[in-house]
Amino acid sequence: MKKIAVFPGSFDPFTKGHEDIVNRFLPLFDEVIIAIGVNQQKKYMFSLESRKKHIETLFGNVDSVRVDTFNQLTVDYCKANKAQYLIRGIRNAVDSDYEQAIAQMNAKLADVETVFLMCNPEFAPISSSIVREIKKNNGDISKFVTNAEHLIIS
Amino acid sequence: MKKIAVFPGSFDPFTKGHEDIVNRFLPLFDEVIIAIGVNQQKKYMFSLESRKKHIETLFGNVDSVRVDTFNQLTVDYCKANKAQYLIRGIRNAVDSDYEQAIAQMNAKLADVETVFLMCNPEFAPISSSIVREIKKNNGDISKFVTNAEHLIIS
Amino acid sequence: MKKIAVFPGSFDPFTKGHEDIVNRFLPLFDEVIIAIGVNQQKKYMFSLESRKKHIETLFGNVDSVRVDTFNQLTVDYCKANKAQYLIRGIRNAVDSDYEQAIAQMNAKLADVETVFLMCNPEFAPISSSIVREIKKNNGDISKFVTNAEHLIIS
Amino acid sequence: MKKIAVFPGSFDPFTKGHEDIVNRFLPLFDEVIIAIGVNQQKKYMFSLESRKKHIETLFGNVDSVRVDTFNQLTVDYCKANKAQYLIRGIRNAVDSDYEQAIAQMNAKLADVETVFLMCNPEFAPISSSIVREIKKNNGDISKFVTNAEHLIIS
Amino acid sequence: MKKIAVFPGSFDPFTKGHEDIVNRFLPLFDEVIIAIGVNQQKKYMFSLESRKKHIETLFGNVDSVRVDTFNQLTVDYCKANKAQYLIRGIRNAVDSDYEQAIAQMNAKLADVETVFLMCNPEFAPISSSIVREIKKNNGDISKFVTNAEHLIIS
Amino acid sequence: MKKIAVFPGSFDPFTKGHEDIVNRFLPLFDEVIIAIGVNQQKKYMFSLESRKKHIETLFGNVDSVRVDTFNQLTVDYCKANKAQYLIRGIRNAVDSDYEQAIAQMNAKLADVETVFLMCNPEFAPISSSIVREIKKNNGDISKFVTNAEHLIIS
Numbered sequence: 001m002k003k004i005a006v007f008p009g010s011f012d013p014f015t016k017g018h019e020d021i022v023n024r025f026l027p028l029f030d031e032v033i034i035a036i037g038v039n040q041q042k043k044y045m046f047s048l049e050s051r052k053k054h055i056e057t058l059f060g061n062v063d064s065v066r067v068d069t070f071n072q073l074t075v076d077y078c079k080a081n082k083a084q085y086l087i088r089g090i091r092n093a094v095d096s097d098y099e100q101a102i103a104q105m106n107a108k109l110a111d112v113e114t115v116f117l118m119c120n121p122e123f124a125p126i127s128s129s130i131v132r133e134i135k136k137n138n139g140d141i142s143k144f145v146t147n148a149e150h151l152i153i154s
Numbered sequence: 155m156k157k158i159a160v161f162p163g164s165f166d167p168f169t170k171g172h173e174d175i176v177n178r179f180l181p182l183f184d185e186v187i188i189a190i191g192v193n194q195q196k197k198y199m200f201s202l203e204s205r206k207k208h209i210e211t212l213f214g215n216v217d218s219v220r221v222d223t224f225n226q227l228t229v230d231y232c233k234a235n236k237a238q239y240l241i242r243g244i245r246n247a248v249d250s251d252y253e254q255a256i257a258q259m260n261a262k263l264a265d266v267e268t269v270f271l272m273c274n275p276e277f278a279p280i281s282s283s284i285v286r287e288i289k290k291n292n293g294d295i296s297k298f299v300t301n302a303e304h305l306i307i308s
Numbered sequence: 309m310k311k312i313a314v315f316p317g318s319f320d321p322f323t324k325g326h327e328d329i330v331n332r333f334l335p336l337f338d339e340v341i342i343a344i345g346v347n348q349q350k351k352y353m354f355s356l357e358s359r360k361k362h363i364e365t366l367f368g369n370v371d372s373v374r375v376d377t378f379n380q381l382t383v384d385y386c387k388a389n390k391a392q393y394l395i396r397g398i399r400n401a402v403d404s405d406y407e408q409a410i411a412q413m414n415a416k417l418a419d420v421e422t423v424f425l426m427c428n429p430e431f432a433p434i435s436s437s438i439v440r441e442i443k444k445n446n447g448d449i450s451k452f453v454t455n456a457e458h459l460i461i462s
Numbered sequence: 463m464k465k466i467a468v469f470p471g472s473f474d475p476f477t478k479g480h481e482d483i484v485n486r487f488l489p490l491f492d493e494v495i496i497a498i499g500v501n502q503q504k505k506y507m508f509s510l511e512s513r514k515k516h517i518e519t520l521f522g523n524v525d526s527v528r529v530d531t532f533n534q535l536t537v538d539y540c541k542a543n544k545a546q547y548l549i550r551g552i553r554n555a556v557d558s559d560y561e562q563a564i565a566q567m568n569a570k571l572a573d574v575e576t577v578f579l580m581c582n583p584e585f586a587p588i589s590s591s592i593v594r595e596i597k598k599n600n601g602d603i604s605k606f607v608t609n610a611e612h613l614i615i616s
Numbered sequence: 617m618k619k620i621a622v623f624p625g626s627f628d629p630f631t632k633g634h635e636d637i638v639n640r641f642l643p644l645f646d647e648v649i650i651a652i653g654v655n656q657q658k659k660y661m662f663s664l665e666s667r668k669k670h671i672e673t674l675f676g677n678v679d680s681v682r683v684d685t686f687n688q689l690t691v692d693y694c695k696a697n698k699a700q701y702l703i704r705g706i707r708n709a710v711d712s713d714y715e716q717a718i719a720q721m722n723a724k725l726a727d728v729e730t731v732f733l734m735c736n737p738e739f740a741p742i743s744s745s746i747v748r749e750i751k752k753n754n755g756d757i758s759k760f761v762t763n764a765e766h767l768i769i770s
Numbered sequence: 771m772k773k774i775a776v777f778p779g780s781f782d783p784f785t786k787g788h789e790d791i792v793n794r795f796l797p798l799f800d801e802v803i804i805a806i807g808v809n810q811q812k813k814y815m816f817s818l819e820s821r822k823k824h825i826e827t828l829f830g831n832v833d834s835v836r837v838d839t840f841n842q843l844t845v846d847y848c849k850a851n852k853a854q855y856l857i858r859g860i861r862n863a864v865d866s867d868y869e870q871a872i873a874q875m876n877a878k879l880a881d882v883e884t885v886f887l888m889c890n891p892e893f894a895p896i897s898s899s900i901v902r903e904i905k906k907n908n909g910d911i912s913k914f915v916t917n918a919e920h921l922i923i924s
Binding site for chain 1: 643710
């Protein structure tokens, strides 16, 4: 059976931290689906289309990576895509408590296992929300996001 | 003197975790008031009326439990109801840091003591916000909320 | 039924933080047993006898407090003393994670509920191990331990 | 070279906790700039003008303190003011994880060092958001904010 | 290339929590080596031989599990066994901070990736040290350790 | 008045993390005393003499750094050396809770302020205890300790 993992997130934007997590998980799975969650009630900084393009460009030459969008329950999206795994990175203790609750709830909802890697120290401080804050203040986000120029403010 | 405890929250919705906390605190107090805080500026998923009904039905046959709503300072509500105690559950370390600040501030505002129980492991991952997220995506919340069918989306 | 709580610890020494926790829990229980755990393999700084005397003197005029020693499983000691509750204070997030595991394990072992108070901010930094470190270096521990002169180094 | 530190925040309101942090940092720096961050998209409870006046009054007789507002990237504001340091207080573990990420990101963006003090236990539970909650419910915030009467709801 | 994972620990004793982690990781790897670390300077409660037998019995009919002992650097043991992965469970925030440092250090020492699962809530409170404490006090550890009768006190 | 800071620790060994903390604190103080605490009851991996030499060599050309040993209360050592400050690094949330208690206790014992920097992400996972573990297992610690060859096992 093919081992398929979903990496869910809003990726607003997809940072070097996210990129590193995907790259490190690649050898463990036959397919990794980077799935951009779309929540109608939430406002995003970067357009969905540009976020998707941005990630697709980053993994353009990696056959086992697919980029997608979804607007349903994460575990339902996994089932629809025959993915047995969710993958996530852990940055610190607060992150861990948050991710633990989500992972345990998802396991109660469906037969989906969430697998974690600890962020590389270099990328641990990077979060999409801090990156947005920098962008909003005209700061340079290229240290935290590869090919940041592909992202378009929505 | 009657020992009266207030269990404050928005209970949007009241989960099995909340239910377990109340049940475990019951033997310690003469009366437990489940007090739904109403904040005009906040939007809730479930109607206040249905949240109140939902909780009342759960504890319909427990004489020492009363369900109420309030829109004042929590410690003022306690004083108005002659409650000497607030009760809360702790799910994890992040929860603990948050609850600690609130409890210590309340103790500075009034002579009200906040008493805690650690959540039952089974219920520790459940939070109202994750439950709302599941509901929003048409997931089944009945594993996390008893008689969830009584709740009406507002 | 009398509500009986056990406050277990090695109390090496019993600090102002412990004292505050007991005093704040008193109105909630008919009896509070301060139970000094004795572990043959562990070395203590202060003699067991002086630790017991020290605590007894602190609560000499409080009828509902009893000081005892025990060298069995905490929940077995509770059962032997018909105590339905354990009581503990929480100083910070690390403390909370530690106490949570112990409380949940005790609940699995026996029908004993652990009830918590957040430490008073003033006493939150005090721990017996830091107090011992101060004592070992001839520092003044009287700011952290009431009647510290009653304690005898073993 | 003059040692200049910026204490950034929204200070909505500036609490006794903030006040204590500034006072304790004063001997370490030649100048401390209390810099109120202005974010057009965010709503504040107290008017910017009254928040500025409030802080200015508190440090009116301290020559080395200056109060300012800014609406750019924090590290850009530091550079514009030749400040080599940012200063912040840490209240608890959750705060620490949050502040750590910000500090490490700022260090990647510019040559600015963030220096921390642990909050005085007495002030550790105080946060601007809890204070606002108290104010919103007509509670007395004077225990948590010096000269609170100078603040005007916006 | 075969995907080989090492699950390192002292397993004094191997709890239901450890058992659950191994079982959940099995589908992800071709081989899982449960590797009991032996530290001459450390005292263990249960004999090494009985700990090894205990684990072997638990996974006797699982072809992809091997039980071994080692007394070298964990990453050296991985290299010697051509294992590209270490696997661990996370119980809470404190655990996460501890595991994060170890995982990041191991990644700096060698090309070994540590993969994590969040403990099942039911098993999250179980730690070998609490289980030993229970055993020391003649408590029943069978709720926390499968086939605990196979373990021999050393 | 000269600003003098003490960096206390057992430094068994002094890692690149410690080195980075000292270097980043240098511009803030007129003198930094790296003070190796000596506890007769504790066993150290590296000889006191070699630990002192090791650190002295690292800062041999930095006039404002002095290396010393002490076996008294940290705050007493500060007073004896007219140091108004203690300096420490914070690696993660667990570290923060630990350091917070020590800093607040020291502030109660004497007029000594503890100032913190967040560890550089690169060095955050490094702890002396993990480094000792690596050394004990004949691993290469040179990635974590500058001039590690100067350290002699005691």
